[in-house]
Amino acid sequence: SREEAAQTDRQRQRRSPPRSAGTPQALAGLVRCGSCDQLLHLTVTRTRRQVYRYLRSPRCPQSPKCRAIAYDPALTQIIAAVCAALAPTMLPAVPRLQTRQQALRQQLQDRQALRPQLPLGLAQGFLDGETLTLRQQNLDREMATLQSQLAALPPFDPAGAIANLSQPAFWWGLSPAEQRTYLREFVAGVRWYTTGPVVDFHTP
Incomplete structure (x- = not known):
């Protein structure tokens, strides 16, 4: 029943x-x-x-x-x-995601371009073996940090999204x-x- x-x-x-x-x-x-x-x-x-x-x-x-x-x-x-x-x-106070991405990518590219040039310093006598190894390790750490920062960026542009985020219908x-x-x-x-x-x- x-x-x-x-x-x-x-x-x-x-x-x-x-x-x-x-x-x-x-x-x-x-x-x-x-x-x-x-x-x-x-x-x-x-x-x-x-x-x-x-x-x-x-x-x-x-x-x-x-x-x-x-x-x-x-x-x-x-x-x-x-x-x-x-x-x-x-909007003016929110840094654009694209600007942050470009800055990090440029820093990463600069270090990636420098990395293969370091052995030339050893060949030309500007660097000794110990200094070369140290600089390579430092560059590797810097590149890893930059890659982590790029990976941590949000999957959207905060500044570009605010117009939508202020609308309840967007959230639902x-x-x-x-x-x-x-x-x-x-x-x-x-x-x-x-x-x-x-x-x-x-x-x-």
Whole structure:
């Protein structure tokens, strides 16, 4: 009967503990409780008919513990705050990705061109063997650092993306993993208070 099915659902819900989300979520690792200062984790509780997602602090030291926050409304408020902050007036302050890429690539190319020329210094008597080895090692370290910096650049141009990032529709067209990538480019962290989120942005 319908009543028996409802009772079964309630029993299943009581037996099923909240579970951490297994897929990358937009707010993972970004939000702290403004009261207890603990990092908030996403937990998911499932019933037959619905999925409930919350942000909660499993290590809250307060008694009673800080209340859990409904995840989806929290994400909506945080995205709204980000959209309001990423206005076109911020564009001059955001370094263009292309400029950074070009500068790093030029430095890398300069060192790559210099590397095969070093043995000429040994042949011509400008360098001894020990100095040659030392300079080669230094160049190799510098090139490795530049390659790491290039690899760490975001997969989009922050300055060119701000016009889209200030539109909520843009965010809701992204997957949670993509939302997470964009948020981390601009947002240093979020503190959640009873009045709502306070978003801290990276300093340009």
